[in-house]
Amino acid sequence: MSWNTKFSEDARAIEASEIRELLKLLADPTVLSFAGGIPDPELFPTADVTRIRNDIEGNQQISREAMQYSATEGYLPLREWIADRHNTDNLELDFGNILVTCGAQQSLTLLAAALMDPDAPIAVADPTYLGALQVFMTRRPNFIPVATDPDGVVTSELEKAFQAGAKIFYTIPDFQNPGGMTLPLERRQEIIELAHKYDVAIIEDTAYRTLYYDAPPPASLLEVEGEFLGKGKWQNEGLVIQIGTASKTLVPALRVGWTIAPKALLDKLVILKQANDLQTSCMNQILAYRLFSSILDDHVLTLRQVYGERKDAMVKALRQYLPNNVSFTEPEGGMFVWLRLPEGLDARKLLEVALAEDKIAYVPGAAFHAKGGGDNTLRLSFSTCSPEDIDRGMKKLSDLIAREARRQVA
CATH class of the missing domain: 3.90.1150.10 (Aspartate Aminotransferase, domain 1)
Incomplete structure (x- = not known):
């Protein structure tokens, strides 16, 4: 057989x-x-991991919570920390915009299931992250590669992809994997304008955003969109979905990532995650939260x-x-x-x-x-x-x- x-x-x-x-x-x-x-x-940070694990296991109530089933959306203090970390005057994020995932790779998997249909055009940089391509391939889309230069995606070529029908654009604006390039602020602003002109959802992957070695990168696409729309409008009009991860800054084995999205989309992602794995490990979420908030x-x-x-x-x-x-x-x-x-x-x-x-x-x-x-x-x-x-x-x-x-x- x-x-x-x-x-x-x-x-x-x-x-x-x-x-x-x-x-x-x-x-x-x-x-x-x-x-x-x-x-x-x-x-x-192995010493800090050991210290925090000992603290968790030494507290009977927290230890039981760490070993139990929990809400699919994720550990509430961690979701609140992520929302606060990404909040701006224009975005006004709260924990209801955050879904904790088993790494950014699961964020990509859930978004692919929620947003991508077979043969649907999807715009991606040429080149782009292999792991994202691997996930998206399961949905059998029609990839539209967008040319890049030393500053990243060429916006005139991106507009052609949107004109060809792409309704999703996946991008790593900061220190891209694999190309290493970073989108200048002007291009980020152009991308947001184009996305709203053509009604295109943007998946912004921020895996490397904090690992800068000279100056920090420009405002994220999520932040640029918040300013573009104006105070209080992103929840209803936002097109940018941002994903993040603890793997590059803390420990990959935690398998803790997150998705930031308007609540209407997040609700669907929660249902898909319930069907996928019920929840991300409570122990790892608590550990990640304590590491994030302390070191x-x-x-x-x-x-x-x-x-x-x-x-x-x-x-x-x-x-x-x-x-x-x-x-x-x-x-x-x-x-x-x-x-x-x-x-x-x-x-x-x-x-x-x-x-x-x-x-x-x-x-x-x-x-x-x-x-x-x-x-x-x-x-x-x-x-x-x-x-x-x-x-x-x-x-x-x-x-x-x-x-x-x-x-x-x-």
Whole structure:
């Protein structure tokens, strides 16, 4: 019996994550990996986690609450904290606008189920986050890739996607995964204007927003929309849905994320989550709330310092070692640098050589393109490597690129 004949259309539509498959190959400790866009475990606030867990388990009432079923919407103090953190004079958010999810990935899954139909046009940056594409594929949409430049999505191209019928636009405005670019404020304002002109819902992914290494990013799309609409109007007229996560700033294993949405949409997302998993772990929500409300700001300062040094090391090494015919982004935050190789060089084939000869790993860029292309692109992450390893790895990678380019010409 072949199970392949029994899969649903949704199951047949989804493909394995190239990043997840690649990470399986990296158990070899001799491989120097720039592949995973993951936080450095050396920076996890383990002492604080232990202290807070002990506090929870030492209080009988809170311990029972942490181990029990609870409301699908999430732990109320955490929802209130998220609302307060994102409130502005124009937005006026409250806990009723917040749904706690099992990571931002579940936020994407619930939004896809609520808003996306088969063959419906969806606008996405070209390139964009592979995990979002993987989720959206289960709905079998018609992806409309939107061209990007060093400042992110090109708004004139985005308008063409809206004119072609796209009613949803997924974007990472800050230090994008994989491209590393950040949308300037002017483009954010143009995007909001276009969304309201064409009635397009925007899914704003803010996973990396707090990880800036120079100046903070411009106002979020949610904040820009609040100002665009004016005080008190977002609840009824808002088109921006914002998702966030504790994974990049605290601990990925908490699996705590959230969705900020107008209440009419949030009510539907709650029903979908009830059908999906009933609720996010109460223990993890309480732990996340206590970490957020006690150590977050100081902890993020540490992350910015360490990751910023690693970003600087990677940019410096690439400037020094890369051949002139290779371009790369210089991110102001996040975890990623995006490389564009000479036309004709295939990053997937180059990876095979890099692993075999130099024990270096990265993510080929083609996986981040919704409708193909990007064979000569790749993503590098600097988050888990020391500046010394980064320098050594970029030297080896640059030498390999130069060598393969010469071989191609010959």
